[in-house]
Amino acid sequence: MPLLSTDAVVLHSFDYSESSRILRLATRDAGAQSVLARGARRASKKFGSALGLFSQGVAHLYLKSGRDLQTMSAFDCTHARTAIGGDLERFTGAAALAELMLLFSTDESNEDLYMTLVHALDAIEAAPPDLARATSLAGAWRIVAELGFAPALDVCGTCQTLFPVGQPLQFVPEGGGVLCARCARAYPSGRPIPASVCATIAAWLLAEEAPVLDLREARAHQRLLREFVHSHLADGRALRAFEVWEHGDWNAT
Numbered sequence: 001m002p003l004l005s006t007d008a009v010v011l012h013s014f015d016y017s018e019s020s021r022i023l024r025l026a027t028r029d030a031g032a033q034s035v036l037a038r039g040a041r042r043a044s045k046k047f048g049s050a051l052g053l054f055s056q057g058v059a060h061l062y063l064k065s066g067r068d069l070q071t072m073s074a075f076d077c078t079h080a081r082t083a084i085g086g087d088l089e090r091f092t093g094a095a096a097l098a099e100l101m102l103l104f105s106t107d108e109s110n111e112d113l114y115m116t117l118v119h120a121l122d123a124i125e126a127a128p129p130d131l132a133r134a135t136s137l138a139g140a141w142r143i144v145a146e147l148g149f150a151p152a153l154d155v156c157g158t159c160q161t162l163f164p165v166g167q168p169l170q171f172v173p174e175g176g177g178v179l180c181a182r183c184a185r186a187y188p189s190g191r192p193i194p195a196s197v198c199a200t201i202a203a204w205l206l207a208e209e210a211p212v213l214d215l216r217e218a219r220a221h222q223r224l225l226r227e228f229v230h231s232h233l234a235d236g237r238a239l240r241a242f243e244v245w246e247h248g249d250w251n252a253t
């Protein structure tokens with residue numbers, strides 16, 4: 001079995017047997033991988049005390065084609081990202097990004113997608129708690145774009161016509177984004193949105209400075225993103241991390 005050493009981020013982790021863990025990784029060189037880390041529940045040199053969610057490092061993998069669960073012999077953590085776990089706004093946003101990666105990425109190598117994830121997690125870790133939600137939204141839309149289904153924002157997603165200024169916009173997840181009024185009639189699920197919402201998403205996609213959102217605006221953006229992502233899932237699965245991120249009122253006492 002060939003040994004592959006690749007940069008990787010831990011997206012999901014659970015205990016397996018008394019001593020091992022199973023992890024889902026985003027890797028730079030081998031896409032998404034499920035791996036068994038034998039002995040990782042015990043303190044060891046091979047895995048250290050790392051392997052926390054969102055931690056980043058070099059994963060040493062034995063890959064065998066056709067196998068769903070690969071073997072990870074060691075993980076050299078370079079960045080534990082403990083600041084994400086220490087704040088619920090950051091944590092729930094990062095968990096939604098992880099869910100997005102787990103649902104859509106494959107074991108094909110995609111360095112651009114991997115780096116987009118890494119930069120998004122770095123930005124969430126560095127964001128003040130009151131900006132963590134918007135920072136997570138920006139990262140999620142960039143991952144959506146890298147996955148190949150960026151939303152139509154300035155031309156109709158169906159007929160490709162440019163929107164005349166002042167025309168009401170309809171956001172239609174199944175239609176690939178914003179549609180003109182004529183095309184939107186075919187989709188009862190369309191939702192009218194202000195042009196400023198499109199401008200904000202476009203700024204996030206271009207990594208430009210976006211307006212500061214209040215909580216109500218941020219939640220409206222989260223709903224739009226969730227509906228858009230959900231419409232691209234073939235099997236209609238629930239987006240559990242997205243729902244916790246959107247509805248969890250962590251400040252309630």
Ligand SMILES: [Zn+2]
Nearest residue numbers: 156159180183
């Ligand atoms: Zn149209």
